[in-house]
Amino acid sequence: MKPKDHEEQLRQFFNNNTLDDQMLLKKYVRKHPTNKMAWYLLGREYDGQGKRGKALYCYGQAGEIYEAFENQTIKVSLESQEALEQLDRRGKRTRWMSRARLAVLLAMVVFGIGYLPAFAPSPEPQIALPALPKDVSLAQVQQTKVYYIAGAKTKERVGAALQEMLIKERINSYAILASGKPTEDGKWISWLQPPDILLSVEGKQDAAQQQIQYHDAESCQCQPTEASKPKSIYQSWKGQREQEVVLRSALDAYSRKNGRPPENLQALNQPHPQNILSGVTPFMEQLYEQEKDQLTGKAAPQGSPSETGTPSTGLPSQGSGSSAASHEPSASGLQSPLKDPLRIIVDKTNHRLALVSGSIIVRSYPVGLGADRTPEGTFEIAEKVRNPNGKSNGDFGSRGMGLSNPLYAIHGTNKPNSIGKDESLGCVRMLKEDIEELFDMAPLGTPVTIGKGLLPSEIKRGEPAFTLPLMSNETNPGKVYKWLD
16 A cells, blocks of 8 residues: 555545444444555454454454554454454455455465554644634734733722733733633633623724723723624634643643753654644644744753743743642733643542633533542643553543553543442543543643542533644553553
């Protein structure tokens, strides 16, 4: 198979399918019998069920895909031939086609396949952005500054925040001041709950010509201006901001681990076990290029910590990854949301896991725990693996994130009814869609705090879920995971 054909096959497969379900895989290979990646994945599913004969047949169909991922040649037995004949009967295949396939398999055994293709990335996920006003471009959205005001949105507090925005922040483009919605316990700000848009500033070179529009009657005690423009800009900015905080968190994690920032973004997308991120979006690439000179110029020497005691990434407003928020509101209550690196908090009381940045809860999911068997304390994500133990529907689901204590992990589950209960042996169980979103958002090295009474009970998921393109091989078929599920 030519490399171009192989890459096109992978691109088509991952572009049109999320085939974690065995029945879907079987249907897919019957419709697309030449897709070797589908055959390989189906073989992994059969292997996980102990159906070795059927698995070998699928591996034979997968050919060089199997050899590339498993780093070994294919061995075909009589059992696999019987599986071939059974599948051919079910699919109403003709006798001569069955013999031809057997001949191909035997030829592969005798001669082997020498070509080991490189891992092919998945296509970029399509991130839906809300419609923008006609006079606003995505580039302008990127230049927009958004601030949250801490505390009550009184006229005096808003006025002080606006003064700081104009004097200290030097608004040259477009800026929005918003009031983030508190969580039900009043201790956090909810990222996914739309904030109140208080005012907007149309930046000008001449500060005297800046246009200020108030959009909230309560805070300005005036007749507010219609807020459709700042609301639409905010929604697009919010999607960019999520990508930015994931990138910043990954750069922070890399620097803390290596004592220096990465030389390029490819350093973040290495194969397992160095897979800090699954991939990067075009916006992340653009943002990195814009910050690259500053990153290189301000980075601490290799092995030399920054003044805060942690390696510097060189990017402005980077936090240390500690459990405390490093970007507290100013005296006026002004703060820039999602400036702190992401961290994970698990609340054993409410059975909740939250992904947070500073005082803002970015996501909040229900989890299954193990009561006293789930350890409390501070850990970090020490490993990220897709399809632990070679399958997506096993005890650990489709994703696993091992903690720095190797006995425990945050992972999926094949027992969704255990979510919200204390039925695990100590690990943190999550639903499939939740662990897959968290896997993409939380880089390798993300701090994890487990305790009691830490989070509100509300659940906040991304709609649609946050996804990254897959740019490296994140499987680990050579290891049998034995986390305390």
